[in-house]
Amino acid sequence: MTERSEVTIERSVSTTGSRRFRRSALVGAVVATALGGGAILAACGTGGQGGAGDAGPAKLSVADSYIPLPPAGGMGAGYLTVRNDGGPDQLVKVTSPAADSVTMHRSTASTMEQVSSLDVPAHGALQLARGGTHLMIMGWQKAPALGDELELDLTFAKSGTISVKVPVKELTYRPGQS
Numbered sequence: 001m002t003e004r005s006e007v008t009i010e011r012s013v014s015t016t017g018s019r020r021f022r023r024s025a026l027v028g029a030v031v032a033t034a035l036g037g038g039a040i041l042a043a044c045g046t047g048g049q050g051g052a053g054d055a056g057p058a059k060l061s062v063a064d065s066y067i068p069l070p071p072a073g074g075m076g077a078g079y080l081t082v083r084n085d086g087g088p089d090q091l092v093k094v095t096s097p098a099a100d101s102v103t104m105h106r107s108t109a110s111t112m113e114q115v116s117s118l119d120v121p122a123h124g125a126l127q128l129a130r131g132g133t134h135l136m137i138m139g140w141q142k143a144p145a146l147g148d149e150l151e152l153d154l155t156f157a158k159s160g161t162i163s164v165k166v167p168v169k170e171l172t173y174r175p176g177q178s
């Protein structure tokens, strides 16, 4: 109880500089102890739950998915939006019966890096889009052609696997075009 109290108070005064901060923390700990645990526990609870009101099950749907036609069956990219009308989830794996390898990538200023999971925020969306987070698809079973619909199996930490048929589009395609 005392330990928790100290942490709470240290945080609240941490902007006042380290010397004053140390003295304040000591005084604060005494005050907190004198106040008793009830108020402090309530404060911790509020901070720790992180919006428990949103913690219901995720409600996911996938929209705007497409694969720009890969050059001569080479490495391809995949873009889509995961919408979420519920609690938070994470995209943890993507596979496809049409390809040997699907990985999740995040673009940085100069390069891109593979990531092992992508957050799907509560009541929000995970967007995989040009210039940002995307899927890299390699090892096609058969070179994709315009008009093909390729299955992607998206596995989420809480919601299980969602399979989508993703159309192969022209290289210049942008969602919202027909």
Ligand SMILES: [Cu+2]
Pocket: 105, 106, 112, 134, 135, 136
């Ligand atoms: Cu990439």
